[in-house]
Structure formats: C-alpha cells, structure tokens
Amino acid sequence: MIKERKFLAYWDCLGFEGIWDITTYERQKLLADLKNTTVTAPVNLNAMMLRARYNPQRSPEIWLFTATDTIRQEELMDIARDNPQYLVDLIRERGTSLYRNTPQKQVIT
Numbered sequence: 001m002i003k004e005r006k007f008l009a010y011w012d013c014l015g016f017e018g019i020w021d022i023t024t025y026e027r028q029k030l031l032a033d034l035k036n037t038t039v040t041a042p043v044n045l046n047a048m049m050l051r052a053r054y055n056p057q058r059s060p061e062i063w064l065f066t067a068t069d070t071i072r073q074e075e076l077m078d079i080a081r082d083n084p085q086y087l088v089d090l091i092r093e094r095g096t097s098l099y100r101n102t103p104q105k106q107v108i109t
Helices: 023-035 045-053 073-082 084-094
Strands: 004-012 015-021 061-068 096-100
Touching: 004 023, 004 045, 004 073, 004 084, 015 073, 015 084, 045 061, 045 096, 061 084, 073 084
Parallel strands: none
Antiparallel strands: 004 015, 004 061, 061 096
C-alpha cells in the first residue's frame, strides 16, 4: 500500500513562498473534531487567501497536492529553489487549486 502525504503550496511571480506538509495536521484535526477539542493549524489559510486576493499584481496561486510518503517538505523546497517551473507544472497537473489569479493585462504600455 502506497502512503501519501498532503502538502499546501503558495507561490507567485516571485517564486515559492512556502510548501507546508499538512498530513499530520489533517489527522490531528480529525481526532480533535471527534473529541470536540481544537488543534492549531501549521499555516493560516484564511490569511494566505486574503494576502493572495489583495496582491493580484503578483499572480498568486495556492494549491493542495499529494506526494508519496517518501518525499519530504525540505526536498520539495529544494526543488522549488532549483527548478521552480518544473514543480509548478507538476503541482498544476496533479493538484487541486484553492486560489488562482490570472495575470492582469497592461492597459498602458
């Protein structure tokens, strides 16, 4: 059985801001909901979405994607630093978009 890890990624025209492993959080959230308790998220998705909405000039994107259990967050950040377009294309092909902004066209050139 192949195990998967879930990741949340945020990038814009300047590159990746971050990639967060949310696998453990999802498991903790499920157990907390069953116990009627709370658990702290590793990243504030609401703040991330607001930031993306108020910075459309940077064409931000937020994606959720899965990877095999063998890949780690640090390895993904290394790929993002060394070959960001490859990773963006891979995430777009296999992930789920949570927020995507199309670039604005220039009115004055």
